Amino acid sequence: MHNERDALIAGLIALAGFLKANPEVPVSMGPVAVRAFPEHGPDHQMRAEVDKVAALLGTEIDPDHLPHGHYMTGIDFGPVRYEFTAILAAARARHAAVDSYRDCIQTDNT
Template identity: 80%
Template sequence: MNNDRNALIAGLIALAGFLKANPQVPTSIAPVIIRGFPSNDTDEQMCAEVDKVAALLGTDIDRDHLPHGHYMTSISFGPVTYEFTAILATARARHAAVDSYRDCIQTDI
């Protein structure tokens, strides 16, 4: 895991350096979001992991995403955001139910 983390950080630093050194390369005005997720476990255990990350970030749980089954926290640095999200059992079940119809609909296109 530490190698993955180090590779991500090195890649972000290299990209930032490249973009700074090459102002002719266009960039998007859309925000950049780095997402992290706890290991699939019980809702309580995943929420506890998000709570730990929120404490490390000094942020709160984003209550706007709770109705959608996402227990998350985030921190932004200008247009760059780091999110850590637990996708709760009800949201995973809802997605699986919708996804189960994926190959059932045929179009004439």
């Protein structure tokens, strides 16, 4: 393979072929998502990358995720979805603050 992108595509094609040839193998009937993210950087740069991908996909920015600090777009192929998401600085800071309490609280398992 030339790069990680080619390896991912080949793997998805191989998985689809395997599942098609082996109908007895169970699969989830729920949605499947392939997610990609821009390089971390200033919010305006990450939003610009998402805008660029939205233009390539012919899609809009998903307004439902904006209040959570996720600037994202996506496209569906039946139950398979491709998403490109920038997690903006404020959302990353909120997550880091919440995560800083990990292992500080212990439950009484009696």
